[in-house]
Amino acid sequence: SPPLYDHLFSCLSKENLIPCPHPSMVEKGTNLLRKMEINVVEAEKRTGKNTVNMQETYTVYLIETRPAETVPEGGTPATPDTLWRRYSEFELLRTYLLVTYPYIVIPPLPEKRVSDAYLEGKVKNLYKFKFVWHKLSADNLDPDFVERRRGGLENFLLRVASHSVLSNDEIFFHFLTEGWRERVLETGFQDKADSRLKSLSAMFRVKNPDKRFTALKHYCDELNTVISQLLRVRARVADRLYGVYKVHGNYGRVFSEWSAIEKEMGDGLQSAGHHMDTYAASIDDILEEEEHYADQLKEYLFYTDAVRSVCRKHELIQYELEMAAQDLTHKKQQKEELATGTVRVFSLKGMTSKLFGQESQEQRESRLAALEQSIQEGEEAVKEKNTECQEFVRTAWEDIERFKEQKDKDLREALISYAIMQISMCKKGIQVWSNAKECFNKM
Amino acid sequence: MSGQTVPADFSGHMLDLDEDEDLEVFSKNTSLADGSSMPNSPSSLVNQYRLEEDEEDQQYASTKDIFITVDNPESHVTAIETFIMYRVLTKTTRSEFDSSEYEVRRRYQDFLWLRGRLEENHPTLIVHPLPEKFVMKGMVERFNDDFIETRRKALHRFLNKISEHPILSCSPHFKVFLTAQELTSHKKQGPGFLSRMGETVRAVANSVRGLRSRPEEFVVMQEYVEDFSNKVSSVDKVTQRIIKEQREYVDELKQYSPTYIQWAGSEEMLAEPLKGVASCVERCGKETEDQIQHMSEVLVPALHEYVLCAETLKAVMRRRDNIQAEFEAKNEALASRKVDQEALQEEVDALADRVELANNALKGDWSRWQSSMRHDLRSAFISTAEKNVEYYEKCLAVWESFLLSQRVEPMEQRDGEDVS
Numbered sequence: 072s073p074p075l076y077d078h079l080f081s082c083l084s085k086e087n088l089i090p091c092p093h094p095s096m097v098e099k100g101t102n103l104l105r106k107m108e109i110n111v112v113e114a115e116k117r118t119g120k121n122t123v124n125m126q127e128t129y130t131v132y133l134i135e136t137r138p139a140e141t142v143p144e145g146g147t148p149a150t151p152d153t154l155w156r157r158y159s160e161f162e163l164l165r166t167y168l169l170v171t172y173p174y175i176v177i178p179p180l181p182e183k184r185v186s187d188a189y190l191e192g193k194v195k196n197l198y199k200f201k202f203v204w205h206k207l208s209a210d211n212l213d214p215d216f217v218e219r220r221r222g223g224l225e226n227f228l229l230r231v232a233s234h235s236v237l238s239n240d241e242i243f244f245h246f247l248t249e250g251w252r253e254r255v256l257e258t259g260f261q262d263k264a265d266s267r268l269k270s271l272s273a274m275f276r277v278k279n280p281d282k283r284f285t286a287l288k289h290y291c292d293e294l295n296t297v298i299s300q301l302l303r304v305r306a307r308v309a310d311r312l313y314g315v316y317k318v319h320g321n322y323g324r325v326f327s328e329w330s331a332i333e334k335e336m337g338d339g340l341q342s343a344g345h346h347m348d349t350y351a352a353s354i355d356d357i358l359e360e361e362e363h364y365a366d367q368l369k370e371y372l373f374y375t376d377a378v379r380s381v382c383r384k385h386e387l388i389q390y391e392l393e394m395a396a397q398d399l400t401h402k403k404q405q406k407e408e409l410a411t412g413t414v415r416v417f418s419l420k421g422m423t424s425k426l427f428g429q430e431s432q433e434q435r436e437s438r439l440a441a442l443e444q445s446i447q448e449g450e451e452a453v454k455e456k457n458t459e460c461q462e463f464v465r466t467a468w469e470d471i472e473r474f475k476e477q478k479d480k481d482l483r484e485a486l487i488s489y490a491i492m493q494i495s496m497c498k499k500g501i502q503v504w505s506n507a508k509e510c511f512n513k514m
Numbered sequence: 515m516s517g518q519t520v521p522a523d524f525s526g527h528m529l530d531l532d533e534d535e536d537l538e539v540f541s542k543n544t545s546l547a548d549g550s551s552m553p554n555s556p557s558s559l560v561n562q563y564r565l566e567e568d569e570e571d572q573q574y575a576s577t578k579d580i581f582i583t584v585d586n587p588e589s590h591v592t593a594i595e596t597f598i599m600y601r602v603l604t605k606t607t608r609s610e611f612d613s614s615e616y617e618v619r620r621r622y623q624d625f626l627w628l629r630g631r632l633e634e635n636h637p638t639l640i641v642h643p644l645p646e647k648f649v650m651k652g653m654v655e656r657f658n659d660d661f662i663e664t665r666r667k668a669l670h671r672f673l674n675k676i677s678e679h680p681i682l683s684c685s686p687h688f689k690v691f692l693t694a695q696e697l698t699s700h701k702k703q704g705p706g707f708l709s710r711m712g713e714t715v716r717a718v719a720n721s722v723r724g725l726r727s728r729p730e731e732f733v734v735m736q737e738y739v740e741d742f743s744n745k746v747s748s749v750d751k752v753t754q755r756i757i758k759e760q761r762e763y764v765d766e767l768k769q770y771s772p773t774y775i776q777w778a779g780s781e782e783m784l785a786e787p788l789k790g791v792a793s794c795v796e797r798c799g800k801e802t803e804d805q806i807q808h809m810s811e812v813l814v815p816a817l818h819e820y821v822l823c824a825e826t827l828k829a830v831m832r833r834r835d836n837i838q839a840e841f842e843a844k845n846e847a848l849a850s851r852k853v854d855q856e857a858l859q860e861e862v863d864a865l866a867d868r869v870e871l872a873n874n875a876l877k878g879d880w881s882r883w884q885s886s887m888r889h890d891l892r893s894a895f896i897s898t899a900e901k902n903v904e905y906y907e908k909c910l911a912v913w914e915s916f917l918l919s920q921r922v923e924p925m926e927q928r929d930g931e932d933v934s
Contacts, residue, residue: 311763329745500906508899514892
């Protein structure tokens with residue numbers, strides 16, 4: 072076994088913990104991230120044959136893991152273990168987690184494909200200005216897109232690794248280290264995934280949903296809408312700001328040409344022109360940083376889907392409970408009718424017995440017995456389902472509270488870092504225009 | 515500055531009289547075509563003008579002896595037309611003026627007339643341009659408030675530029691413009707339309723003949739004028755483009771704040787910081803609008819004026835060339851014809867003098883103009899740069915106060931982690 076695995080075991084055994092595949096048996100609060108450094112360090116293009124035996128190019132990402140121990144003075148950190156994974160493998164991992172922990176808000180993955188908005192931004196900028204913000208090519212192999220995705224994938228892994236429940240999952244551990252594919256398929260989660268997909272897309276009405284989940288669903292809808300809008304506005308504002316800065320670059324060019332024909336004004340104009348060039352160039356870094364803010368928002372946009380998924384699961388369980396309870400009630404009523412001879416609910420059996428004569432006492436008793444059995448089973452089912460439902464609500468709501476706290480903290484920090492970015496941009500502006508003013512003074 | 519009539523930005527700038535060549539012009543005892551007398555002595559002129567920085571415009575007041583304002587545009591409706599009349603207020607201590615204060619009403623046509631006469635009488639002096647007759651692009655109506663205000667400011671600058679010109683401000687037409695209650699009668703006097711036509715015809719004829727050789731300094735000047743015209747037009751275009759982009763930016767920015775507010779409505783803990791960001795973005799939007807306004811009011815008019823100046827310079831160069839061409843033509847005729855030598859000689863001599871006058875006038879005015887241009891554009895650029903610094907400083911303060919409200923130290927916290 073790889074050294075990291077040993078190390079991990081030794082770390083865990085130090086704290087008297089045994090790695091266990093079943094999440095509920097591990098002590099709460101253990102956090103894989105405390106034991107292990109995880110980085111998605113780079114990306115590479117690969118070509119290979121796909122499932123339909125066609126040549127395709129795809130990107131793989133290098134995952135580096137290393138025990139998270141303090142490095143002694145003058146020492147070098149241990150060489151990390153590495154392996155390559157492609158995006159579809161991350162997707163598979165996430166689906167496995169979704170199915171295995173339906174009560175957990177599973178961290179989202181970064182976008183699968185280059186979105187239309189991303190493409191639009193590229194094309195527009197190339198068309199309008201000579202200064203090109205991004206190259207025109209924009210597919211899944213586009214280096215900027217790949218880089219952003221790399222960061223998003225790393226973020227995903229870190230989120231999972233810092234989750235008290237998810238981080239203890241053995242499959243996740245193997246994803247990071249080796250040999251996960253056979254193991255994950257062994258779990259048979261694919262079947263669960265298919266049935267889950269079916270049930271999630273089914274239309275059903277729940278009579279008594281937990282009000283908290285209903286409110287949460289509404290909140291997610293609102294959050295999804297508002298973040299989408301914010302991202303759209305941000306992109307447009309960034310586009311415009313880019314234009315403003317880049318046009319100032321023209322000042323640089325013209326001032327330089329103008330300075331050539333002037334005597335006294337020449338120097339001042341020339342140097343002012345340089346500052347205009349600096350100003351125009353500064354927007355690239357500024358907007359690059361702002362993309363980070365957009366990514367933070369986008370993560371929570373995708374998180375709303377994960378939360379809605381948990382709500383949906385609750386509805387499903389609740390629905391199943393209601394169906395089971397309804398079924399039980401129905402059976403009990405049937406028994407009552409059979410026992411008392413009254414027909415309260417229409418049944419074909421009842422009608423036919425009226426038309427074709429009463430059944431024999433033996434027949435009735437055997438039917439009663441069968442019903443009794445069925446009722447007992449039904450009561451067991453309802454009890455089970457009730458427990459399942461309560462347990463789900465309890466564990467889900469616990470994770471939702473955790474998620475809410477995380478969301479409030481992360482987004483507040485995002486807003487603060489946005490403010491810091493704006494301050495940095497203002498400081499750059501002050502610098503450039505103060506310098507320009509000095510140059511104009513010399514004109 | 516004591517003169518409430520002189521605005522802080524453009525007028526009130528000073529000549530740079532470190533160059534001796536300016537003094538040379540005024541030491542010649544020549545009389546000008548319109549019969550006005552030269553100012554008394556070069557030294558009195560020197561005393562009137564000093565090198566000045568923008569901030570010290572206040573001191574200018576003590577040496578400037580004429581203050582002109584153009585204000586109070588009013589609509590005049592007659593049976594035939596509607597036009598705007600501007601009030602022209604003059605306060606002066608100059609002895610040529612009978613009174614110390616004059617108030618007249620003038621329309622744009624009157625300004626055109628004045629400038630026409632000044633150019634006619636001083637063909638190779640650089641007469642400051644007037645705002646254009648009407649704006650083609652943007653389809654601005656003649657009676658749109660912004661248009662009227664822009665024009666008013668330009669007319670104001672025009673008169674002040676004339677009043678600062680050592681020769682032009684002594685023009686009798688200038689005086690009449692400032693003082694006569696009724697201008698119509700004065701407009702009819704003097705070389706009229708027909709003579710101006712004749713002048714133009716001669717000019718065309720001469721240009722067809724072509725110039726023998728332009729003196730080197732005017733060749734250089736011509737090249738400069740061409741280049742300057744290109745450059746200043748480019749800067750003007752770039753500036754207009756910047757304003758356009760800024761306006762579009764502000765429009766998009768306006769959507770930011772309501773979105774953050776909407777989000778705040780769904781949140782509990784996050785509501786306060788979200789509203790904070792919303793308010794910051796809104797305030798920055800307003801500051802941007804201020805900045806756009808400033809650029810439109812300061813830099814754009816200044817650049818535009820010098821775009822028009824470039825055209826004026828080209829016209830001046832052409833007129834100088836024509837004067838030289840006329841002389842050369844007659845001189846050639848003198849060389850070939852044997853008869854009427856005496857009469858022709860007199861004519862040729864007069865033309866030769868005219869050429870010399872014209873050249874000297876231009877040379878003298880050239881450095882004055884360059885100085886003026888440098889000062890005007892420098893001050894406009896400085897003002898713009900200052901405003902931009904101010905803009906960023908204000909936005910900086912807005913965001914820093916937000917950070918303070920979040921109890922974060924406004925220093926370099928790159929990871930956005932809480933500072934305890």
